[in-house]
Amino acid sequence: MPRPRQKSKIQSPPRAKAFMPVGYYKQQSDAIQLKIEEFEVFRLLDYEGLTQVEAAKIMQISRSGVARIYEKARFKLAKALTEAKKINIEGGENMFDNNWFECERCDSKFNSTDESKIGACPLCSSQNIHQINE
Numbered sequence: 433m434p435r436p437r438q439k440s441k442i443q444s445p446p447r448a449k450a451f452m453p454v455g456y457y458k459q460q461s462d463a464i465q466l467k468i469e470e471f472e473v474f475r476l477l478d479y480e481g482l483t484q485v486e487a488a489k490i491m492q493i494s495r496s497g498v499a500r501i502y503e504k505a506r507f508k509l510a511k512a513l514t515e516a517k518k519i520n521i522e523g524g525e526n527m528f529d530n531n532w533f534e535c536e537r538c539d540s541k542f543n544s545t546d547e548s549k550i551g552a553c554p555l556c557s558s559q560n561i562h563q564i565n566e
């Protein structure tokens with residue numbers, strides 16, 4: 433029986449949902465799918481400079497889980513940069529630190545500590561939003 437996947441705790445969603453190469457290769461249709469937990473591990477280790485043990489505590493997964501996700505993230509990013517591929521950041525098994533919402537119209541993700549302010553997308557003002565975590 434396959435081991436149930438660990439849910440990674442994410443401090444905040446990525447600021448962008450995708451990155452596009454500029455130039456000839458942007459015509460390529462296939463994109464790299466970077467999972468949100470892969471982005472988070474990469475961010476914690478290489479941007480924040482944390483150790484794998486520290487990242488594991490924050491994400492509430494095992495150290496070996498962090499190492500496994502990190503390896504995947506680095507390979508995907510190296511492949512995207514080398515082959516000039518678009519990077520989509522989406523999906524995975526995650527939970528967020530706060531209540532996060534996603535706009536149905538522009539796909540932006542946002543949260544607020546003030547519940548009364550969550551009625552519309554801060555970017556496009558659409559009221560067509562839904563909660564992406566509990």
Ligand SMILES: [Zn+2]
Binds near residue numbers: 540554555556558
């Ligand atoms: Zn919006």
